[in-house]
Amino acid sequence: AEDGYDLWLRYRPLPETQAAVYRSHAAQLVLPVATPTQQATRDELLRGLGGLLGHAPAVASAVDRDGAIVVGTPASSPAVAALKLDVRALGRDGYLIRHAVVDGHAVIAIVGQDDVAALYGAFHFLRLLQTAQSIDHLDVREATRMSLRVLDHWDDLSGHVERGYAGNSIWDWQKLPDWLDPRYIDYARANASIGINGTVLNNVNANAAILTPLYLDKVKALAGVFRPYGIRVYLSVKFSAPIEIGGLKTADPLDPAVQRWWRAKADEIYALIPDFGGFLVKANSEGQPGPQDYGRTHADGANVLASALASHGGVVMWRAFVYSQHNTDDRAKQAYTEFKPLDGKFAANVLLQVKNGPIDFQPREPFNPLFGAMPKTPLMMEFQITKEYLGFATHLVYLGPLFEEVLRADTHAKGNGSTVAKVIDGELDGHTLTGIAGVANIGTDRDWNGSDFNQANWYAYGRLAWNPQLSSRVIAEEWVRATFSNDEAFVKRVVDMMMLSREAVVDYMTPLGLHHLMGKGHHYGPAPWDASGPRADWTPVYYHRADHDGIGFDRSHTGSNAVAQYAPPIAAEFDDLKTIPDAYLLWFHHVPWSYRMRSGRTLWDELVMHYTQGVDDVKQMRATWQALDGRIDAERYRKAAVFLGIQEKEAQWWRDASIAYFQSLNGLPLPAGYAPPP
Numbered sequence: 001a002e003d004g005y006d007l008w009l010r011y012r013p014l015p016e017t018q019a020a021v022y023r024s025h026a027a028q029l030v031l032p033v034a035t036p037t038q039q040a041t042r043d044e045l046l047r048g049l050g051g052l053l054g055h056a057p058a059v060a061s062a063v064d065r066d067g068a069i070v071v072g073t074p075a076s077s078p079a080v081a082a083l084k085l086d087v088r089a090l091g092r093d094g095y096l097i098r099h100a101v102v103d104g105h106a107v108i109a110i111v112g113q114d115d116v117a118a119l120y121g122a123f124h125f126l127r128l129l130q131t132a133q134s135i136d137h138l139d140v141r142e143a144t145r146m147s148l149r150v151l152d153h154w155d156d157l158s159g160h161v162e163r164g165y166a167g168n169s170i171w172d173w174q175k176l177p178d179w180l181d182p183r184y185i186d187y188a189r190a191n192a193s194i195g196i197n198g199t200v201l202n203n204v205n206a207n208a209a210i211l212t213p214l215y216l217d218k219v220k221a222l223a224g225v226f227r228p229y230g231i232r233v234y235l236s237v238k239f240s241a242p243i244e245i246g247g248l249k250t251a252d253p254l255d256p257a258v259q260r261w262w263r264a265k266a267d268e269i270y271a272l273i274p275d276f277g278g279f280l281v282k283a284n285s286e287g288q289p290g291p292q293d294y295g296r297t298h299a300d301g302a303n304v305l306a307s308a309l310a311s312h313g314g315v316v317m318w319r320a321f322v323y324s325q326h327n328t329d330d331r332a333k334q335a336y337t338e339f340k341p342l343d344g345k346f347a348a349n350v351l352l353q354v355k356n357g358p359i360d361f362q363p364r365e366p367f368n369p370l371f372g373a374m375p376k377t378p379l380m381m382e383f384q385i386t387k388e389y390l391g392f393a394t395h396l397v398y399l400g401p402l403f404e405e406v407l408r409a410d411t412h413a414k415g416n417g418s419t420v421a422k423v424i425d426g427e428l429d430g431h432t433l434t435g436i437a438g439v440a441n442i443g444t445d446r447d448w449n450g451s452d453f454n455q456a457n458w459y460a461y462g463r464l465a466w467n468p469q470l471s472s473r474v475i476a477e478e479w480v481r482a483t484f485s486n487d488e489a490f491v492k493r494v495v496d497m498m499m500l501s502r503e504a505v506v507d508y509m510t511p512l513g514l515h516h517l518m519g520k521g522h523h524y525g526p527a528p529w530d531a532s533g534p535r536a537d538w539t540p541v542y543y544h545r546a547d548h549d550g551i552g553f554d555r556s557h558t559g560s561n562a563v564a565q566y567a568p569p570i571a572a573e574f575d576d577l578k579t580i581p582d583a584y585l586l587w588f589h590h591v592p593w594s595y596r597m598r599s600g601r602t603l604w605d606e607l608v609m610h611y612t613q614g615v616d617d618v619k620q621m622r623a624t625w626q627a628l629d630g631r632i633d634a635e636r637y638r639k640a641a642v643f644l645g646i647q648e649k650e651a652q653w654w655r656d657a658s659i660a661y662f663q664s665l666n667g668l669p670l671p672a673g674y675a676p677p678p
């Protein structure tokens with residue numbers, strides 16, 4: 001059944017004309033099978049080629065015919081060694097795919113510096129076939145500047161996934177370490193296929209128990225499954241663990257007993273898992289313990305963990321997501337205020353993990369001003385793949401354009417072209433330790449992600465983690481071909497629909513720079529009227545500041561002056577009503593309802609227009625999909641069709657509720673042509 005389980009690794013038979021061409025290049029498979037990674041590479045190629053071409057090529061130890069595929073490293077494969085390629089230039093994880101001649105026979109060589117790089121090359125080769133590319137003149141050279149390409153699971157040890165909309169955690173802690181669910185291997189295959197090389201198994205709202213021997217044994221078992229696929233495991237740790245499971249009276253990072261405890265814990269972990277990746281930490285944020293509980297800084301806290309891990313080669317990913325209920329200053333400013341002064345104070349194996357925007361994974365935010373502002377610290381990007389604020393499982397929102405928009409944003413930190421991508425890939429400030437994290441959208445649902453289209457967000461994240469310069473449209477096209485079909489008309493229409501979907505959700509939820517108007521706590525559906533609860537900065541009214549006269553959060557120099565956290569050219573652009581892009585208007589400015597937009601319309605009319613446009617876009621997406629009925633399997637067609645119906649209903653709900661609420665404040669009529677439905 002087409003239940004989505006195979007993700008983008010479907011490997012269904014290609015049309016015979018195409019398969020025949022490919023078969024002539026896949027007459028034989030010559031690759032070493034001595035290590036688990038080499039075996040995984042062979043298995044994947046046999047599975048992929050067997051599925052796509054109808055039958056798998058024979059595996060041989062040496063090339064004895066034309067059309068062989070030769071895979072490996074100069075050290076692992078005599079056939080590769082004979083090619084005398086300079087693989088060092090490929091860098092870590094890089095690979096090449098090209099035509100060559102071995103023992104007088106024409107071959108395709110897939111070569112990397114190490115086994116995992118060769119595995120990546122094999123996945124790339126399969127992708128070329130899946131997406132119907134010509135392989136007659138192959139000359140692929142792939143390298144990455146991103147060293148840590150990580151998924152963050154917000155999975156609790158109870159099996160619940162915080163902000164997860166695809167079932168429960170796939171980690172079956174109760175049956176581990178003895179029972180290794182085969183699904184763990186498919187998880188690793190999917191990740192390796194897009195170059196993801198790390199997984200943080202547990203929630204940043206961490207349970208200290210993960211560091212007890214009972215759980216570390218289970219973690220070790222998972223690490224063993226993932227290792228052949230080049231994936232390291234990391235753990236989220238609770239800063240108070242020395243107290244909770246260590247029996248100490250304090251977790252003060254400057255206390256020698258605390259430092260000894262972390263060192264011993266790290267030694268214990270590395271004795272079990274020699275390639276353990278390191279720790280992810282949420283400290284002094286939303287009630288989590290941290291170094292500030294003892295009057296110490298984030299750097300003091302991070303450095304103690306870093307020093308425990310350093311001799312083992314581990315890293316600390318310290319999160320910058322902080323905002324205090326005791327600080328009444330604009331929440332959007334707080335991370336920068338706390339962390340910018342700490343630049344240069346972190347140990348060499350600490351990365352600061354920064355959410356893409358200054359608030360929290362909204363449909364659209366300006367880039368986080370920390371990017372570019374801490375040149376002495378490796379900054380790691382944190383994206384959210386799970387759609388906490390974007391309609392959970394059912395709304396079709398392709399996040400590629402969101403990721404791309406952030407990565408291409410110019411921080412101007414070192415002049416024009418200082419993009420966020422160059423900050424995180426190390427180019428701008430000369431860092432070699434680099435990283436990116438995506439909060440996973442993975443659960444026990446058969447389709448892994450709660451909908452087939454949500455799989456595209458996992459895929460796009462991985463592709464951009466490998467190369468932050470890629471185009472989200474190109475990625476969408478790859479994904480559609482591998483996941484559904486190479487039917488050109490289908491591909492074109494579905495890619496267009498996906499590319500439209502992000503702007504649609506911005507429009508029907510929070511257009512023109514509005515943000516955080518979702519229902520409190522659950523974050524589903526509109527609640528712009530809500531002013532209740534213990535914390536102002538958790539209420540929608542804090543963010544839109546609408547009243548009878550106007551709307552928007554003044555973050556310009558006349559307001560919170562959050563604009564000043566950006567480099568001067570950006571600060572000036574955002575501060576000035578003449579230059580602020582419409583998309584960020586109400587993020588940075590409070591303006592009257594009668595404010596004249598560039599379009600000539602009033603702000604109120606323009607706002608209503610955007611809300612309506614969002615609904616219309618979803619209607620168009622739905623019509624697009626309906627017209628494609630019959631071009632793919634009925635199961636996946638129908639699920640997406642029903643979900644688009646839900647999305648349309650809820651886009652209408654967002655529009656009507658938001659407009660009605662704002663209208664209750666400003667008393668203005670709807671612009672002509674925008675009457676509510678009968």
Ligand code: GCW
Nearest residue numbers: 154162163204205282321360
């Ligand atoms: O996005 C918000 C979520 C919390 C989350 C927190 C964080 C894991 O609403 O559920 O906690 O941010 O990123 O730490």
